[in-house]
Amino acid sequence: MLPPTYRSGWPLIPSVSPAPPPDASDMPTPPSDDSHLRKRTPSEKPPSSRNAPATPTTPAQSPSHGVPNPSTRTSKLLVALISLALTSYFAYNKLGNIVQPSSPSEPYALCSREGAHIYTLDAKNPRVQCLVVNGSKFMSSGSLDQVLSHWHETTPGQPHVRFLKPGQIVVPGLSDSHAHVLEYGATKQMPLEGTKSIAETVGRVRAYIEADPDILEDKTKYVEGWGWDHTKWLLEEWPTYNALEADPIVAGRPVVLQSKDGHALWVSLTVLQAMEPLPDEVEGGVIVRDSFGKPTGVFLDNAQDLVIRPEPTYKQLQKRFAATVKDAHSLGLTAVHDAGFNPMSLEFFRREAQSSTLPIRVYGMKYFDETAAYWGDSFDKIIRAGNNRLSVRSVKIFADGALRSGGAALYEPYTDNPETRGFMRIAPEMLNEVIPKFMKDGWQVNVHAIGDRANGVVLDAFEAALAKANVTALRPRLEHAQILAQRDMARFGDLGVIASVQPTHAISDMWFAEDRLGPERVKGLYAFRSIIDHGARITLGSDFPVEDMNPLAGFYAAITRVSPDGTSPHGPGGWFPEQRMTREEALKGMTLDPAYASFTEDILGSITPGKFADFVVLSQDIMTIPASDVLSTRVVATVMDGKPVYGAI
Structure with missing residues (x-):
């Protein structure tokens, strides 16, 4: 029986905004060594996907399940x-x-x-x-x-x-399986993405300096930016310090600019002189030089370690983290896998987890420095600390460089540069030594591998580790797994190796990939369907800030293999469309599979009684609407532990 009066609906449960960072004194983060300067820890990443949202459309009707669908x-x-x-x-x-x-x-x-x-x-x-x-x-x-x-x-x-x-639907909380949390926050400082020339990029640096009186008046302050991409410039060439020195406002300052893919640093003459003397060569890296053998100010892969800069303060790191979390929640992310904790970021997240509940779940990969002593048997793992929001139980190793910068290690020479096959950033002998050690000591091993040779060498090391550890139980991961030889495909499933891939990389790289790899070898690039068909798990990420953080951009790329404007080198049907993922596989790759890849499938990844109540309300049904409408989908609410952190329910 109905009550005598009626009041429609319930009060909205509003989002719970994270408390602002404490007003900590602006003191430097406790350094990992005795210096206030650090060598730059490299982080990998190729180019960006342009996500131009489409016009919202009315969602397609889907069949009802469990409730009648009246027709009268x-x-x-x-x-x-x-x-x-x-x-x-x-x-x-x-x-x-x-x-x-x-x-x-x-x-x-x-x-x-x-x-x-x-x-x-x-x-x-x-x-x-x-x-x-x-x-x-x-x-x-x-x-x-x-x-x-x-x-x-x-x-x-x-x-x-x-x-x-x-029209709204609910999905489990979304995860990004390969991201760079603090680096994303740093890109908000001076973004350089989207420039068309060296001069335009220098112009952005100048504008940034002029907009900050403290930096403008003090030429000793470091100027840092992120996102330049020489492959998108009208004249594709490496920049030099001369371009920075030619601008009267920029000249004479310490300037350090990170490339879009994270595999190159462009520095000013002031920084270059402070680094002298430079070695002739760097194993696993390149010091770019001119025709006279003089350094030009660009450092690739491991050579980036030579560049020094001031440590960010704890307060600066808090601001970077808060900026990342704000965007992540607005896009439905409740968990991220940070692909490379150096000592500074590891200490920051440990400190944050001890002082308060982290506003987002973070699964961290501890960075491996091949020049340091082995630590797998002495470092205490962090497992589900801070109210189940921080874990550090994996190690991140770099096997090679990036395809965009020519550093991916290939079996055969590059088609567009036959003089090189790329390079390994770590010797295969060391991989065969340390991977079994880490696994024996109970560590998940996650290896950055782009080229087919790099992936093959790492799979060899995983296979060799079988003698000392249960490889499948430790869930090793190949981060990127971009180019795979046919003979290596089956080994993913056989060994239980997880392919941690970034679909938006595919629709970014498809425009130059065949020129770089040739018509046959390119078929093994971003071969998602082949990996799945060989029995391997795929977990999806974005590699932000390299690509768009929006997980729906990755979902769209995985199921279409076309750019946001609906184009591809193979037409509107998609670039190698036979390698597309289904919508069910893509959603699983953003929810349950990332939970498995971080050993949290018992508490996260699905809407299952007993698991933490992380879920997302979407404005339309991405599982049924036309694929072209996916990018117009909005996040209505993001919920963690049953409480909205963005929007309202």
Whole structure:
């Protein structure tokens, strides 16, 4: 029986914004050595995807699951009356008083009136009408009748019920399996992406200096930026320090500019002179020189370690982290895998986790420095610290460089530069030595490998480790796994190696890849379907700030293999369309598979009773709408531990 009066809906549960960073004194982060300057730890990354959002469209209708799909006006009216009655019923307690959540921690149900529009990624119950959250965890899922019946059997009272708006869906909290958290925050300082020439890039540096009086008036202050991409300039060439010195405002200052893919640094004459004397060669890296043998100011891969700069302060790192988290939450990300904790970033995240609950889940890979002593048997792993939000139980090793800069290690020479096959950044002998050691000591080993030779060498090392460790149980990962020889494809599944890939790299690189690799070898580049068909798991990431942070951009690239404007070198059907992923595989690659790849599938990755209530409300159904409409999808709410951190439910 309906109550005598009716009040529609429930108060929105608002997002819970992370508390602002404490007003810590602007003191330097405790250094990892005795110096206030650090050698730059390289981080890998090729070029960016241009994500131009499409115009929003009306979502396609999908079949209802668990709820009738009325086709007549009468049945629609009946469903509306039932919905009204249910909403009214839950708006009142047994005394007839309106019940409103006093805090977001109270139990609630979130349901769709349109059918099973909650994608759980739970194999036992893949699509449901409702989910129920109790505290920080999912309590149950199913149809409205099922969840209410379960509630009545286990819990006194009634859950608060909210309904999705028409067209909206729910998916588990999204994860980015390969990202650079603090580096992304740093790119907000002076972004250089999108310039068309060296002169335009220098112009941005000048504008940045002129906009900051402290830097303008003090020529000793370091000027740092990120994102230049020489392959996108009208004249494709490496920059030099001369271009920086030619501008009267920029000249004479210490300037350090990181390339878009993270594999090159461009520095000013002031920085170059401070680095002298330079070695003739750097193993696994290149000091770019002119025709007279003089350094030009560009350093590739391991040679970047020679560049020194001041350590950022703790307060600066907090600002970078906060900037990253703000964008991540707005895009539906609840977890990130940080692909390379150097001593500074490791100490920062450890300190943050000890002082407060991290605002996002972070799975960190501890950076391996081949010049340092082996530490796998002495460093204590960090597992689910800070309220299950920080883990450091994997090691990150760099095998080679990047395809864009010609550093990816290939079996055969580059088609467009037959004089080189790229290079390994670490000797195969060392890989065969340290990988079994780390695995024996219980570490997950994650290796950056781009070229087919690099991937083959790393798979050899994983295979050799079988004698000392259960490789599959330790879930080793090939980060990028970009170019694979056919003979290496099957070894992923056989060894239990996870392919950690970035789909937006594919639609960025497809425009130059065949010129670089040739018509046959290019077929092994970003071969996602072949990897899956050989029994391997694929986990998806963006490599932000190299590519767009938006996980839906990766979803779109994985299922279409076309640019955001719908084009590709092979036409609108996609670049090597036979390598596309299904939507189900792509969603799994952003949810359940990243949880598996970070040893958290028992608590994260799906909407399953007992797991932490991380989920995302999307404005339209990415599983059914035309692929061209995916990029117009908005994140309505991002929820962690049952509480919105972005938007409202």
